[in-house]
Amino acid sequence: MKKYAIVFIAGILLVPAAFYLYLRSGYAPVSTSASPLPFERFFARLAMRATMSHELPKADAGPPTEAQLARGAHIYREYCAVCHGLPNEPRTAISKGLYPHPPQFFKPGESTTYNPNLPYRPAKRKVYWKVKNGIRLSGMPSFKGALTEEQIWEVSQFLGNARNLPPKVVAVVEGKPEQPQQAKSPSKSHQQIAADHK
């Protein structure tokens, strides 16, 4: 029986020890261009889904207005575009070098399409959660310190409609100069943005 317990404990210690030695060996993938760790995707997705299912907001926001999409577009251009891309622009060096690769919401170097007959889609709650809380071990920051609740919804609404944006919103996201006055950085402290919401 005693022998049994010792072996049992040895088994328990074996896995962490092997993992430690693997990391210690210098062969674990550290560079962003190396292949994934064993089971990395599986464990990462598992944890992300489990955590989100606890914490998703109760209600979806309704379908956005064009003004909301435009405000979302402005925030997107300011904070997200460096990694997640812009229509008609190549991917940045930062975006190309990240692991995991940040999803590209616009096909690099292509313009967007617009069908005025399609209704705008409401924001997805999961997108809202990711923008607000970030995703650890992925490079995705949390914006809950920088954006208001409303702004986080607006960005999420914009993303939900990235495939079907009206020309005005496209002009905002592409930073066309003919656009009316825009706040330089839509941070919480910015009264101007807060006033826009009214």
Place this chain on the structure above:
Amino acid sequence: MSKFLTGLLIGIILVPSAFYLYLRSGDAPVATWAPPMPLERFLVRTAMHATIDHEETPIRLTAVSDDSLVAGAQIYSQDCAVCHGLPGRAPTPVAEGMYPRPPQFFRPNAKKIDDPASEVYWKVKNGIRLTGMPGFRASLNEAQLRELTGFLEDAASLPPAAIAALKAAPENGHGQRPPSSRHAVLKHKKA
């Protein structure tokens, strides 16, 4: 003997199962503002240092001149500043929201970069997985990687020309600039 093996096997299976259940529970830290996972720092640093020690090639930064520091500063403003900061500017919301927090190289009380050049070079070239640090091996050529490394090693004592190049960086501190600015970097190098 079979009892022996069963015990070993159960022990082996127990740890991954516990880890699986931990992740499955929804209490594992996923948000970037949550506290670190148990042993996270320790394991991650072990792997990083072991890999870098294993792979790094000693590099000698030949002729760090004002020109090469200016070129490094231009690359830095375009590809690094959004996360690692600029002199006299507050960290961007992107930098504030990341986990782990990207080190800020130009904060008044910033930690001086005291890693050897070959380690800085390795990190810039290959990136650091699970941190948000990209690898620039596909976007920067060998000369640019060295200019950037030289710039970072000297970040605490830059000549005025290099500081001026940093100040010319766009407000939001990242590379959404007209393509011409990219060309300026390249042209500078050829000159």
